[in-house]
Amino acid sequence: MILALLFPAALAASPLSSGAYRLDTVIVTESKVPFAGWIMVTNRRTSLVHLTGGDGAWTQRQRLCGVAVQDDLKRAKTVIPKTFVDAQPEQVFPVTLQDAADGWTYAADPGPLDVGWDRATAGDKLPERPDDPGVTDPDGDGHPGATVHLEVPLFHRIDIYVVQRGHTVYEGKVADGGVAGRLVVRRLDQHTLGASNVFFAATPPLRVVPGQSTFSLTPVPPQATCDDLWTPPPT
Secondary structure: OHHHHHOHHHHOOOOOOOEEEEEEEEEEEEEEEOOOEEEEEEEEEEEEEEEEEEOOEEEEEEEEEEEEEEEOOOOOEEEOOHHHHHOOOOEEEEEEEEEEOOEEEEEEOOOOEEEOEOOOOOOOOOOOOOOOOOEOOOOOOOOOOEEEEEEEOOOEEEEEEEEEEEEEEEEEEEEOOEEEEEEEEEEEEEEEEEEOOHHHOOOOOEEEOOOOOEEEEEEOOOOOOHHHHOOOOOO
16 A cells, blocks of 8 residues: 555556557548649558567557548549559657546657658758658659559559658557547658659649547457458559
């Protein structure tokens, strides 16, 4: 009893276990499309996570497994190729678990995530043209930035070369051995550097829909791989 009064945290059971987890995130944005106005775009990502910790110090290590993009217009289909996914850097960041009055909370800030450009070389300015400083070719296909595919009737597949800057923060509640909560999107910018068809080389306006982005963290077997967690959507 005396130990509990002096060191209550020492007797509190850990709300999560070290091990492998599946991370599912949903980011909801709106994009302005010519002749259609603002349309809703849902970006779903699955990552393989390894969570380690104890004694109040937790670390999360995660690797992107796959991305699926859907929009309300459905006139075209955005396909995120495996080369894009494999080029994403592994993220490692601290996690804070706190025993609150209504249960354990989970909070984590992975920091900024840059795709297709180098922040230091670019002077912290997101490139807008393929020859701007800091543009990289992370998927190694010979085109500036990272390449995504757009499947459009009549045009077939179009390659779009993009750079992205994102920063999302996790805020959730621990339950049933996992976590569920909201994603706070602090920043999300994207520029189109070019395309295999010049008619698709423009950068459409993009804005985040407040309060609609979520995440969940679910335990998986320790030997789980990305192939176990991610099934590409049908083409």
